[in-house]
Amino acid sequence: MQRIQWFKWLSLVLYGIPMLLVLVFPFIVMVSTSFKTLEEVSQIPPTFIPRNPTLENYREVWNIIPLADHFRNSFLLGVGETFLIMVLGVPAAYALARFRFAGRQPYLIFLLVTQMFPAIVVVLGVFRVVVALGLLNNLAVVATTAASFSLAFCIWLLVGYFSAIPPEIEEAAMMDGDSRLGAMIKMTLPLSWPGLVAVGVFAFMDGWNEFLFSLTFISNDEMMPLTVGLFRFISRFQIQWHHLMTGSLLATIVAVALFMTVQDKLTRGMLAISEK
Amino acid sequence: MSVVVCKELVKRFGATVAVDHVNVEIQDGEFMVFVGPSGCGKTTTLRMIGGLETVTSGDIFIDGVRVNNLAPRHRDIAMVFQNYALYPHYKVFDNIAYPLRLRKRPKAEIEERVNTVARMLGVQHLLDRWPRQLSGGERQRVALGRAIVRNPKLYLMDEPLSNLDAKLRVQMRREIIHLQRNLGTTTIYVTHDQVEAMTMGDRIMVMRAGKVQQIGAPEVLYNHPANLFVAQFIGSPAMNAFKGRLETDDGKIVVATEFGRFPVGDPLVARLKPDRSPTLGAREVICGIRPEDITLDDAPVTPASPQAQVDLVEGLGADAYVSLTIGGTTLIARTPADCPPAENQLVTIHLNPNKLHLFDPITEETLLALP
Ligand SMILES: Nc1ncnc2c1ncn2[C@@H]1O[C@H](COP(=O)(O)OP(=O)(O)OP(=O)(O)O)[C@@H](O)[C@H]1O
Ligand SMILES: [Mg+2]
Numbered sequence: 090m091q092r093i094q095w096f097k098w099l100s101l102v103l104y105g106i107p108m109l110l111v112l113v114f115p116f117i118v119m120v121s122t123s124f125k126t127l128e129e130v131s132q133i134p135p136t137f138i139p140r141n142p143t144l145e146n147y148r149e150v151w152n153i154i155p156l157a158d159h160f161r162n163s164f165l166l167g168v169g170e171t172f173l174i175m176v177l178g179v180p181a182a183y184a185l186a187r188f189r190f191a192g193r194q195p196y197l198i199f200l201l202v203t204q205m206f207p208a209i210v211v212v213l214g215v216f217r218v219v220v221a222l223g224l225l226n227n228l229a230v231v232a233t234t235a236a237s238f239s240l241a242f243c244i245w246l247l248v249g250y251f252s253a254i255p256p257e258i259e260e261a262a263m264m265d266g267d268s269r270l271g272a273m274i275k276m277t278l279p280l281s282w283p284g285l286v287a288v289g290v291f292a293f294m295d296g297w298n299e300f301l302f303s304l305t306f307i308s309n310d311e312m313m314p315l316t317v318g319l320f321r322f323i324s325r326f327q328i329q330w331h332h333l334m335t336g337s338l339l340a341t342i343v344a345v346a347l348f349m350t351v352q353d354k355l356t357r358g359m360l361a362i363s364e365k
Numbered sequence: 366m367s368v369v370v371c372k373e374l375v376k377r378f379g380a381t382v383a384v385d386h387v388n389v390e391i392q393d394g395e396f397m398v399f400v401g402p403s404g405c406g407k408t409t410t411l412r413m414i415g416g417l418e419t420v421t422s423g424d425i426f427i428d429g430v431r432v433n434n435l436a437p438r439h440r441d442i443a444m445v446f447q448n449y450a451l452y453p454h455y456k457v458f459d460n461i462a463y464p465l466r467l468r469k470r471p472k473a474e475i476e477e478r479v480n481t482v483a484r485m486l487g488v489q490h491l492l493d494r495w496p497r498q499l500s501g502g503e504r505q506r507v508a509l510g511r512a513i514v515r516n517p518k519l520y521l522m523d524e525p526l527s528n529l530d531a532k533l534r535v536q537m538r539r540e541i542i543h544l545q546r547n548l549g550t551t552t553i554y555v556t557h558d559q560v561e562a563m564t565m566g567d568r569i570m571v572m573r574a575g576k577v578q579q580i581g582a583p584e585v586l587y588n589h590p591a592n593l594f595v596a597q598f599i600g601s602p603a604m605n606a607f608k609g610r611l612e613t614d615d616g617k618i619v620v621a622t623e624f625g626r627f628p629v630g631d632p633l634v635a636r637l638k639p640d641r642s643p644t645l646g647a648r649e650v651i652c653g654i655r656p657e658d659i660t661l662d663d664a665p666v667t668p669a670s671p672q673a674q675v676d677l678v679e680g681l682g683a684d685a686y687v688s689l690t691i692g693g694t695t696l697i698a699r700t701p702a703d704c705p706p707a708e709n710q711l712v713t714i715h716l717n718p719n720k721l722h723l724f725d726p727i728t729e730e731t732l733l734a735l736p
Contacts, residue, residue, distance in 0.1 A: 263417070
């Protein structure tokens, strides 16, 4: 008993607290920087609490870049990717989880292999296709390309969730008079709600944080998502730290606020299922 | 009219033949039991009838209509699963109401039907619970309720009682029989428990390795097994079997065994199938006798009477099972428990001459025609 208590404390001090600091530190810096002037940011030694806290950065960021457009675009990318992942991933994962067909196993492995390619390897090729099709500055193209990269991972996740639901429940529904589609929609999907939420959140975050394809495919200011918009504070000669941090903080706050609003609904569904 | 007909039904899973040319007709209102050891293809046959498994070859007819390619929901069959398969996210009421909701029945009718069924099964106080809040027996009742809430052509039940404890199983067994008698709906019931099969079935189909061994009423299977497998699968403890040879003593047919010569009753001799072997005297057989058809005697009748040594006596209240060794053969006899022999005692055995079973030693098919 004594030993375990002692060990717990030691691991908290040696591991927990340093980890916490490492994780939280960037946020603290981000918050603090957003209230500093550029001169104070580059001061050595750095100050932790701004000497002359100012809200000027917030006004400037709003004026320098079309922040509202950026937010809207990021949101659209998140929603678009979630939509694509759900519409394409759920049926694919369902088929992989429920049916035994020739090539099922190789296909699952193939999906995994596609995950091994870094996006940067193909971005140039995809760029040329997009140019050839005249689809630059199109958010739908960015969402589709990004989704095609996270789809494989999401399918793997969903196959796991669907396989965990006993097929007898669907079979019972079909005997009771449901079609297979009806049984899937009324039985397997609600029962794998936690999995669907996890994948949905993952897809949204992936879209919200999308950077590489937006940077490559979008040159029009109004079409850029936050990630690329903020990236423009980093120029070859100077990094506008105060603006960059302010924008990042705003992006984080909005993302967190978004999840807070839907979180209640999502977890309530999750709890309802897991209690059963 | 027979409700269900399977013709040359085959199911293959890759190289495994799960169901091998099954032919069976199930009559209207009948309680048919599929029984056999684990993996013999009972569930697969049932699932093909239900439409949950595709048919490799052969045909299934329900009410004269070929249903091979019909979706389950168009077959008008209700099924009870071994693990109940209740809908975890629906309350008990909604579980039972589900088939009616799918059929778009009016609300009042649903309410009334569900309540009637719940009362019938004694679960009316559980209607507001979630499935996870029910005991195994209660879940099974709800699953039954979901099946009987509408009036399908056919019930399929796949080992519905195997997850219940012994006492509850006996009780539910009776309830299911009552229910089926009252509703009069044709039922196919799968079990690997021969006691369940014997007590519940109007008729029983015994399967082994995908093949039908015998189809018949419980008494027929018990008294006239078609082969050695059925003989030993039905009945507990299993039928004794030993090698023998049909010979003639003074014009009377006897089985000569390693441990003695036993007369074969005249009714049996009359039923002996015309045999391809030239003389009866050379006929090798496997001889079977049920434990209750062996009687034991304390005193040897003649010095020549076969004597067996008692190895073990297992009392079961009314009866006792006596394990005997005679020659190199082990036999089990069933005697009234009030005067069992002592262990290690020598006893004389008598085999009821009219209750012998004779099988071909190679094909293991019975040599006796049905009476
Ligand atoms: N989906 C499947 N894929 C491959 N083989 C299968 C499948 N389902 C059943 N089998 C095989 O078919 C054979 C018959 O199986 P089935 O489930 O019908 O047996 P059963 O008589 O119901 O046995 P039990 O009493 O154990 O339930 C078995 O050898 C089994 O391994
Ligand atoms: Mg089975």
